[in-house]
Amino acid sequence: MAVTDIERGAMRHALSVAPNGPRGVNPQVGAVILSASGEILADGWHRGIGTPHAEVDALSKLTPDAARGATAIVTLEPCNHTGRTGPCSEALIAAGIARVVYAVADPGEDSAGGAQRLRDAGIDVDARVLEEDAAQLLESWLTVQRLGRPHVTVKWAQSLDGRAAATDGTSKWITGPAARADVHRRRAQADAIVAGTGTVLADDPALTARNESGELFPQQPLPVVIGSRAIPDAAAVRRHPRSVVQYDGGLAEALDDLARRGVQRVFVEGGPTLASAFVRDGLADEILTYVAPVLIGGDRLALGDIGVATISQARRLTVAAVHHLGDDLLVITNPTGESEN
CATH class of the missing domain: 3.40.140.10 (Cytidine Deaminase, domain 2)
Structure with a gap:
């Protein structure tokens, strides 16, 4: 029928x-x-x-x-x-x-x-x-259900020339307020937000989801830190409404444990090293790239080594959507699992 x-x-x-x-x-x-x-x-x-x-x-x-x-x-x-x-x-x-x-x-x-x-x-x-x-x-x-791990969104912000920071390491703010508000809205939809110890020590992020007035959303993602270095007691993430979870390393093992905790949506925004690791290991289901119309130059790239040695190994992506957020662009892509051949 x-x-x-x-x-x-x-x-x-x-x-x-x-x-x-x-x-x-x-x-x-x-x-x-x-x-x-x-x-x-x-x-x-x-x-x-x-x-x-x-x-x-x-x-x-x-x-x-x-x-x-x-x-x-x-x-x-x-x-x-x-x-x-x-x-x-x-x-x-x-x-x-x-x-x-x-x-x-x-x-x-x-x-x-x-x-x-x-x-x-x-x-x-x-x-x-x-x-x-x-x-x-x-x-x-x-x-x-299909992979036995949470769905992973990897996010980064970059200049038009692909930089995540200036030569001195400063990166606040590459994108404008509309893009940052969109990031926090998406954080609030996640079950966990993940950063590396390098980012926690250098930028001291709170790993919270906040509205445009700076107030915490009622639902807060679980703060997760990847890396073996100790998190200082005075770190902002220690003041998160939920207790921080730390893994020494091993992204697949961390995701397995998060799945056992009932986490289904993971939001990764831990800097180029962590983002590159998730992409390199084939653990990124969705990539959010916030692109600002600025030029920075230098060597502070938004993405590092992802295991591509020759152009035939380039990771193929499917563009799911492109959004204007003030002066910035948000490009949403999904890895296809294929290389260029």
């Missing part, structure tokens, strides 16, 4: 309610129950660990048998496993749902297979409806 415009509209509605649920170990998922005539009977979202999933949340708002013959629209494939709650696929079957439309397939080893379970029960199933929109919402959770 072909996906209808009404079903696509319902998927947009499901995507709009999904962020009502908290970010965390579980994905933000939205669901809509449509009557046979295309009327929205109920919507729902996952409200956190141990609570009913989005499909069950939506079904709970209906009287018994009200969902019989209806269509369920879900942003993520209904799960097929028993954890703190039962399988959503079984709940949909028990409710008498006749058709299920979902956006993104569940990549989990234990939770996948819901679509096939529904088909085996005689339910009509369609997939990949508004998949790109749903994947963007679920981006960090999908990275954790």
Whole structure:
């Protein structure tokens, strides 16, 4: 059965309610129950660990048998496993749902297979409806599921000629207030913000997320420092609302531990050395480059050695977006995993 415009509209509605649920170990998922005539009977979202999933949340708002013959629209494939709650696929079957439309397939080893379970029960199933929109919402959770580590955004600010600082090491401020405000907004969306000990000792960053008035956002990312050098007791990061976590080294090991702590989104802005290490090790999922229309010259490059010895090894990037922020540009790219050949 072909996906209808009404079903696509319902998927947009499901995507709009999904962020009502908290970010965390579980994905933000939205669901809509449509009557046979295309009327929205109920919507729902996952409200956190141990609570009913989005499909069950939506079904709970209906009287018994009200969902019989209806269509369920879900942003993520209904799960097929028993954890703190039962399988959503079984709940949909028990409710008498006749058709299920979902956006993104569940990549989990234990939770996948819901679509096939529904088909085996005689339910009509369609997939990949508004998949790109749903994947963007679920981006960090999908990275954790597929790679076993948090989704990593690497950020740096640079002059038009690619410098991160002047010859004397000064770098405040290369970009303007609009760009800096954008950085803090993105920090607030992260679960952890990462810097190297070199940056902590040289620049004394607070690793907080602040609004344009300088006040802390209610949600603060976990401050993380990479490197073996001691962090002074008087360092600004020691006054962070959350206790700083430090790793001696080993980026992959640090990310593994952060994943175990429930961190899904990591924001890296620890200077050229740390940024280069994440890129070199293939651990950058997204790169934010803030470019200011100034020339600095010198050897203080925004990015160092990333393991490229010849042009055929150059790291390929896909441009996802370009934004004007005052006089500055923000270029958002994603590594393709390919070299120029």
